[in-house]
Amino acid sequence: MNLLSALELLKQPVSEPESDRQLYLGCGFTPLHLKTFLAAYLRLCFPKDRIEINTGLYGDLLGSLERLRLSRGLMTCVLVEWADLDPRLGIRSLGGWGSADIPDIVESARRQSERLADLIKQLADKAPIYMSAPTLPLPPMFTTRAAEAHPSECQVREIVASFATSLSAHGRVRMLSSQQLDELSPLARRFDLKAEITTGFPYTLEHVSSLAELLTTLIQDSRPKKGLITDLDDTIWAGILGEIGVDGIRWDMAGNAHMHGLYQQFLGSLASAGVLIAVASKNDPALVEQALARGDMLLSKESLFPLEVHWKAKSESVRRIVETWNIGPADVIFIDDSPMEVAEVHAAFPEMECIVFPKGNYQATWDLLKRLRNSFGKKSVSPEDVIRLQSIRAESALKSSTPRSELGADDFLLRAEAVITFCLAANARDNRAFELVNKTNQFNLNGKRYSESDWLSFLQDPAAFLLTASYEDKFGPLGKIAVVMGKIADHKVHVSTWVMSCRAFSRRIEHHCLKYLFEKLDAEEIVFEYKLTPRNGPIQDFFAELLEGRYGPTPSVRKAYFSAKAPALFHHIVEVANV
């Protein structure tokens, strides 16, 4: 985006804004075009929001952030540049670059980076922070020639690396990737010396546009995909299994098939982060069984589920896999080396991203891995991510053994050895709860989604509560699967958000959530902020059954009624303060 398009975009009024998006922009230089580009990219991402960007005082990043600490939590972008660590690392201050000055500059930068990191962490406890570490070249202040790194230069870079490491580990700080920025904005074209001296704005327009674009990507926080379906022949391995046999297929350098090994290793990495990986292959199942059992496979057979190996259409395999996973096609990527198979699956599932595996093309395979990482990227791996595949296998086993009659269901649930772990608190740091609320569609009271700021703001209300439920039975753990949020006043609970993972259906966990709320909050009535959505059929069914079809736009249930109508609940309950 160039400056003219950014300004023209911002001139257009937002017709009927749905919400206000306030952002604080913290930087030590004059924000000038950064503010313009950031507002423009945010407008593109959130066209229905009214964007408001506030800034601090020029030349005083630390002071601006200190003042911000006193205000209520506000989503914040922080751009640190060298001069914010010590003015002598910039060019506007003429404080001396003599050899004797350098150790002091390094020490002062270290102390300032620690102060900034502490302050940013405190701000991140109240609201999300999106930030970048210094992006500009260091001035020619060290005694070595340009080609040689001076030890003090290395020290300064180490200080910034520690600063970025410490902040990026904070759950609510999103640190901009310097590698990604390097790809978009070459170092030599970032610094505008004339603008820095004449206006106090150090970036070229090209660089500020890239920075603003990447910061907006961080703010946008798009949902990662959940599953990947892959072919086997000429994809997971090089060669056609049916033609060259189990010992003929390769994924190593000697077999000129290293990119397939890299792909396997990459899928293993995705699987370890909770991404579901399945196989759809037109092949002989017995041969595939032997191939996947080869000791040198980099991707373990256990991380692949389900395996659809037969000679039927790929779209049929994909349909069955998606059903087993119980996720939408839009959350899945399909990869096959055959353009025809890719086209067939895409025709059946237009929402699914379908990609031709670029066999034999090194650069394109490398680009594919980067693209996949971007699609499945997440900041951290949760306990639920780790057990996801295990619980889907358990769910699959459960489905094949669940009886249909109510009496049979009682008996089945009684023997399931189920344990629900409840945590009733207003723990704003519960990232899994936040994630569940923002991604669950089916058992979802009203489809309401939260930004991190809204989430924190809601839970800061003293009347607010957040109930989470984790579940485990003899078939395996499901992890944290339900979240209820609301407020309590005068023995009346007002539930504004209620979601439950579809993996936890048919276990009466939803009934136990209500029972627990009645008991623990000493409530006489629970009122639900219900809204019909195109996808929340399961919660409609729940209300229809519990309230026998008699409920208005705001359903409610009284304690005595619930006690009389709720089915038998066999779960063992564990209560924890914070999980």
Next chain:
Amino acid sequence: MSEHDDRLVRCFASVFPMMSEEEIRASNVATLFDLDSLAGVTLVALIDQEFGINVEISDLLKLGPFEAISQFLQKRNSFEVSQE
């Protein structure tokens, strides 16, 4: 009006969104920059990016009216093209 002129009007309009095209064509940057100190910096950056011509705020102030700036940019543009 030339395409070159229209581009300059767009630059002015994005910096001074409240002004109509007629007002822009009749304007003098000396008055405009007095009202908004950041406007000069933004207009200079826009001219640099849109016309590939490096000018200073002081150059624009010396030129004054929109018409004079437009003619100056046109001359600089044709000079730079002939140098290539």
